[in-house]
Amino acid sequence: MDLTKSSVAGLLATFMAASAFAQSASNESSLLVAAREEQAAVIASLEKMVLIESGSNDIEGLEEMARYSQDRLQALGAATERVPATNGQAPGLVKGVFKGNGKLRVMLIAHMDTVYRQGILDVEPYRREGNKLFGPGIADDKGGIAVVLHSLAILQKSGWNDYETLTVLFDPDEEIGSPGSGAIIAQLGSENDVVLSYEPSPAKSIAQDEGVLLSAAGTAQIKLVVTGRAAHAGAAHAEGRNALIELAHQLVQTRDLAETIPGAQLNWTTANGGTARNQIPGRAEAGSDVRFTRQGAAEELLAAIRSKVNENPLIPDTQSEVSMEIMRPMFVAGEKGLKLAQLAKSIYAELDSGTLEEETTREMPGPNAPGRNLLLIPETTGGTDAGFAASSGKPAVLESMGLAGWGYHAKNEFIEIDSIVPRLYLTSRMLVELGKRASAGDPL
Ligand SMILES: [Zn+2]
Structure with missing residues (x-):
């Protein structure tokens, strides 16, 4: 993917040349405070979801995951429905739609299934060790579902409604290639300006920093x-x-x-x-x-x-x-997705920068400002639903917005607890910014 790498560099240069946009610091820091307050609830949700085994062929477990996540979306105020999979496979997809007062049309996607066989919890139980929470599927992709649910909870408490529609879609068959979901994800993707996909980010203990993903085979x-x-x-x-x-x-x-x-x-x-x-x-x-x-x-x-x-x-x-x-289909973030990635990088740069708590008006830092680094990962050979979401060429799509973790599709899968707050902040802050930009004429 040389092409992708060179366009990353090009876009980085453009972005740095362009002036950063102004933001009120009090607004951002309140989201960060809310993200910190939300961490314990995220851990509780993760434990609940990990304890529901939901391998791609475990229809009962998937039904329980679907019921759980649909109830959660409903409690947040979404109009929810079960969308039948195109191959007729139960339990179908969970869809939640929120209506706001703005212009942004955005969709958040994650998957409910895991690669594990029934009974995996007997040998790999949910557990906490230091900064790590272990459990089958905790990173891939229950962490993604948790980030979606709790970011929306933060935004709801803040009174945010600067969007036209916010759609949440959880599919049950990503790990087997999304045979019953791909066409639905592609169709809904084409009806949105922005799609954020919540596969995990590689763990800091493996890749130095958290990241977002720009292409997948x-x-x-x-x-x-x-x-x-x-x-x-x-x-x-x-x-x-x-x-x-x-x-x-x-x-x-x-x-x-x-x-x-x-x-x-x-x-x-x-x-x-x-x-x-x-x-x-x-x-x-x-x-x-x-x-x-x-x-x-x-x-x-x-x-x-x-x-x-x-x-x-x-x-x-x-x-x-x-x-x-x-x-x-392959996933390529392209120019539009790269703009989302740069926005994500700027939001990360606000973290750990020491300036976030100042109640003064200031500029958002550029993508290379000191603060928390975000890797823009050029590619992976693993597949992702982001490819379906982007296949119409219409929406800007960014992947790996979920929690930082490792060991997925392997043994001892875990997430890093200290990625919870940054990831909640990333999603909530990004949605606020995209909503503002969309209302001003262009979400990107
Ligand atoms: Zn996954």
Whole structure:
């Protein structure tokens, strides 16, 4: 993602050249005070949610998570509903809509499912050690849900209503590629100016500083189906056209093709062919894991595989068909998302700067001001719902607004307690600023 990195640098320069915007310090510090007061409630919510096991296939657990988060949104004053997943899978998505008096249309997204199997709490219980809270799914993504709920609680107490609509969407299938949610997230994303996504940020103890994410790979699968001709393997093998041998040949000759295509990655991962020991197989097929970090790279890879397969078969009279399914669009923050990232960086710079408590009018610090640093993470190979949210090209989208943590999809998942207040402040402060800008004509 060289392109992304260079545009980060470019935007940084533009941002530094532009004058910072004025803000009343008393306003910001009251949000920070409220964030500090909210920390204990966040920890209580995290414990509640971690104790609800909700693996992607655990329909009962997901239903409980959906009920819990829908009740919480309702208590905050949202009009809530359960949006049916496009694949009919229970429990559907939890949606909450708040109506304000301003112009900003913003959506906050997070997911309710985890990668863990049922019973995980028996071996990895919820627990606190120093600055860390441990629990399956606590960072990915129950921390994200907690930041959304409690930031909204802070803003509600402050009387903020400078937005037209504020939509909250929690989906139940992110960890398996959002098969029933992706299209809904994309549609709702296209109806908003800004989408903030609440996957975790890497922990400070791992990455030095908290961060936000600017791009994530898209995923696809390419399938190769070879049709040959079945025949008795003993008596009439010469009549047969061995699809399995042809498949093997095609896999070997295409396995490195992605190396010639920037932003594409291909790994053949599954294969089957043949059903009987004594029959020349008439059909064989293989599947692959494809990742792409450049728009169009997956399509170029598909075309390259097709032409290689057609121009150099091994077994005469066999047909090889190559098809592709895009599973998850890639996420690229782009210019609009970078503006959100720079705003986030400026808000972080207000923290730990020692000036926040002064009740005087002052300018918001630039992104490089001293204060708490925020990393702009160029990319990850992991997938994210932000790709669906951004797929229409309409909203500005920023990812990794959740709590700082580590160990997700692994063992001993944790969040860092000292990321709670900064993250609550980041969301609440950012929404106030975006609302103000939208009312003035442009949210960015
Ligand atoms: Zn996640």
